[in-house]
Amino acid sequence: GAGVSQSPSNKVTEKGKDVELRCDPISGHTALYWYRQRLGQGLEFLIYFQGNSAPDKSGLPSDRFSAERTGESVSTLTIQRTQQEDSAVYLCASSSPLAGGETQYFGPGTRLLVL
Amino acid sequence: AQSVTQPDIHITVSEGASLELRCNYSYGATPYLFWYVQSPGQGLQLLLKYFSGDTLVQGIKGFEAEFKRSQSSFNLRKPSVHWSDAAEYFCAVGGGSYIPTFGRGTSLIVHP
Numbered sequence: 167g168a169g170v171s172q173s174p175s176n177k178v179t180e181k182g183k184d185v186e187l188r189c190d191p192i193s194g195h196t197a198l199y200w201y202r203q204r205l206g207q208g209l210e211f212l213i214y215f216q217g218n219s220a221p222d223k224s225g226l227p228s229d230r231f232s233a234e235r236t237g238e239s240v241s242t243l244t245i246q247r248t249q250q251e252d253s254a255v256y257l258c259a260s261s262s263p264l265a266g267g268e269t270q271y272f273g274p275g276t277r278l279l280v281l
Numbered sequence: 282a283q284s285v286t287q288p289d290i291h292i293t294v295s296e297g298a299s300l301e302l303r304c305n306y307s308y309g310a311t312p313y314l315f316w317y318v319q320s321p322g323q324g325l326q327l328l329l330k331y332f333s334g335d336t337l338v339q340g341i342k343g344f345e346a347e348f349k350r351s352q353s354s355f356n357l358r359k360p361s362v363h364w365s366d367a368a369e370y371f372c373a374v375g376g377g378s379y380i381p382t383f384g385r386g387t388s389l390i391v392h393p
Binding site: 209 | 315317322323324325326327330369378379381382383384385386
C-alpha cells in the first residue's frame with residue numbers, strides 16, 4: 167500500500183484479556199518501530215525491528231508485551247493480561263535508508279482502551 | 282544518551298500571527314533532527330528534517346526550522362499560522378542508534 171496501515175483502529179477490551187495489534191509497513195521498508203502514546207504524552211519507544219537482525223526490545227515495559235515480525239513485512243504487537251494502564255494509542259512506523267535516512271512514516275495508530 | 286526537551290506544553294496564537302515552537306536536544310555528535318505534526322486522531326507526519334548542510338531547513342506547509350549547534354536548538358517557525366495548523370507538534374533527535382527520541386510534544390491552539 168501507499169502508507170503504513172494498522173489494525174484495528176480501535177480496540178476495547180476487558181482487564182486481563184490478551185490483545186493483538188497489527189502493523190503493515192510500507193513495502194520495502196526494512197525498519198519497523200512500535201511506540202506507545204498515552205493521553206497527552208509523547209511517544210514512548212517500545213521495540214525496533216531492522217531486517218533480519220535481532221530486534222531491539224529495550225523499550226518493552228514488561229514481559230506482558232511482545233512483538234513479532236515476519237521478514238520485512240507485517241508485525242504484530244501482543245499485550246497479554248492487559249491492565250488499565252495499557253490504555254493508549256499504539257503507533258507503528260517504518261523506515262528505510264533508501265527513503266532518506268531515518269525518516270519514519272507513521273501509521274494512524276490503534277487506540278486501545280482497557281476497561 | 283540522547284534527549285529532547287520541548288519546554289512549551291501548549292502554545293496559543295491568533296490566526297495570521299507568527300509561530301515559533303521551541304526544541305532543545307542533547308546528543309554527543311552531529312544530530313539528525315526532525316519535526317513531526319500529529320493532527321487529532323492521526324499518526325505523525327514529517328514536517329522537515331535536518332541531517333547536515335544548510336542550518337535553515339524548509340519543510341512542508343510553510344514551516345521552517347533552524348539548527349543552532351551553539352544553543353542545541355532546532356526551533357520550528359511559521360510566519361503566518363492558519364487555523365488548520367492546530368495540532369500536536371513533536372521534535373525528535375536521532376543518530377547512529379536508529380531509534381529516534383521524541384519530545385513530549387507541544388499542542389498548538391489557533392484562535393480565529
